[in-house]
Amino acid sequence: MISDQEIVRNVLEASGFETLNPVQELALRSGLLKGRNMIIVAPTASGKTMIAEMLMLKTILNEKRKVVYMVPLRAIASEKYEEFKKKYERLGVRVAISIGDYDQSDPWLASYDLIVVSTEKMDSLLRHDIHWANEIGLIVADEIHLLDSPERGPTLEIVLTRLRQISDPIVLGLSATVSNHEEIAGWLKAKAVKSDWRPVKLYMGVCYDHRVDFHPQRKITLNEEEPAFAELVRQTVKKGKQALIFISTKKNSESAAEKLGKIVEKHLNHKEREKLLELSERVLHTLEHPTSQCERLSECIKQGVAFHHSGLASKQRALIENAFREGLIKIITATPTLAAGINLPAWRVIIRDLKRFSTFGGMGYIPVLEVHQMCGRAGRPQWDKEGEAILMAKNENEARYLWENYVLGEP
Known part of the structure; x- marks a missing residue:
């Protein structure tokens, strides 16, 4: 069992920082690592991904459960996959990406800890009744404000609803600064943590x-x-x-x-x-x-x-x-x-x-x-x-x- 302080230290070290920024400190003070759903609302480039990484490591290393990191676009999925692989494989975290063929259930994903997917691919995997869905302990929904989008919102809503029914994972939503974050938090029974801090x-x-x-x-x-x-x-x-x-x-x-x-x-x-x-x-x-x-x-x-x-x-x-x-x-x-x-x-x-x-x-x-x-x-x-x-x-x-x-x- 790794302490919360050690998890934070691992994320800082892997990301090349010595201290947490104000948004990250606020998330920790608000109970990020205490096992509750949370929405982080902060400007672009304010370090939201690192907040997710702390909870991801805790879920994988301490609770021995899988993490699904869900993004709206394939290009973002590829970038996150490379980033997480580079940072956390040295800690024994097995990282996979699944963004391709919607007709495949990708059974090989069952042996991975951290799975980066596009929302559409996760929808497809759930339709294929993947047997490892009940092993998911955390779902990170990047760009969760897209729940409001007429194009992408319905699929995201269906995926989150089904996952919560199957394995009741913790949901961590990362959002840009939007006015309806309280509404999204209410739907997810999540705590909304909002900050206007920007590094530049x-x-x-x-x-x-x-x-x-x-x-x-x-x-x-x-x-x-x-x-x-x-x-x-x-x-x-x-x-x-x-x-x-x-x-x-x-x-x-x-x-x-x-x-x-x-x-x-x-x-x-x-x-x-x-x-x-x-x-x-x-x-x-x-x-x-x-x-x-x-x-x-x-x-x-x-x-x-x-x-x-x-x-x-x-x-x-x-x-x-x-x-x-x-x-x-x-x-x-x-x-x-x-x-x-x-x-x-x-x-x-x-x-x-x-x-x-x-x-x-x-x-x-x-x-x-x-x-x-x-x-x-x-x-x-x-x-x-x-x-x-x-x-x-x-x-x-x-x-x-x-x-x-x-x-x-x-x-």
Whole structure:
């Protein structure tokens, strides 16, 4: 039996930290390791995963029961799997991932302690009547606020309901800052633990007419001879910083990356150009027979820019993400999928497109919560004291709408 203090120490050590942050301390004080359902509500990048890891270790090492870590997207599942494997296999924790074929019951999962799944795959496993379901002692529902989502909410609700009927596990929900967390906590008979603490101060603003107004109050003025979007990118790389740019469609994210490459490459040094050339070759030959998309991506990377979306091979996405973390790729243009949990912070986040097509209601503005999650990627805790998130407005009326609904609005 390992003491709670030792479990906390193991998680800190594996994560490269010496002390807990305020959100993690609050979770422990609120009874995280005392065997009750809990919802952790805190901003993006505030260390919620580490909170889950403490309870996961206790469940596996002390109670000898399985943990299911459930995420909404396959890309997040892959990232979490790699992270948990690297951190906890040395403690004897057997980590597995199951996100693929929905027709398979994956019987081999029975011999693993920590199973990372997508919500849809967990739904499929339960429909196959997996025999190890009654061994689950903890279910971690990452992005539990998606219970409210018309697309993903119903499946998540069914999975949580069935699991609670089968093995009555502890449920730990991790949520971005949403207004309905008390309602979710009530449904799960869980304690809601809410914190607004963020590791890096966030300035959120709207760009219109070559000027950005931020909250908290400050502003920047842009060179009027250049398009504002291009000027924000130029200014970012000139400062030696990086930016994540969210664009509504795969096609548009690719064409934006190609255009921005011409700006970014002027600010690369000789060593960076050499490394990017090498990286571009690796990305090009990820597939045995490179596609035209592989060729376009490879050309962008030579210029220090990459596009990132679900149409890329997972190995290409991983190469891009690692090169961005290392500071080699300066700009990523991405579809909003990247905001939903993948840990890829940048000094500046630019949301170029605030509208997208939905099967439910045609073209409409993105929900406030999604925009806040994108903005939450601004500011790298290890490097920056602050981060900037900038929403691009097309006219004065839209600038006012973005300010009132997103900058000042609550999810």
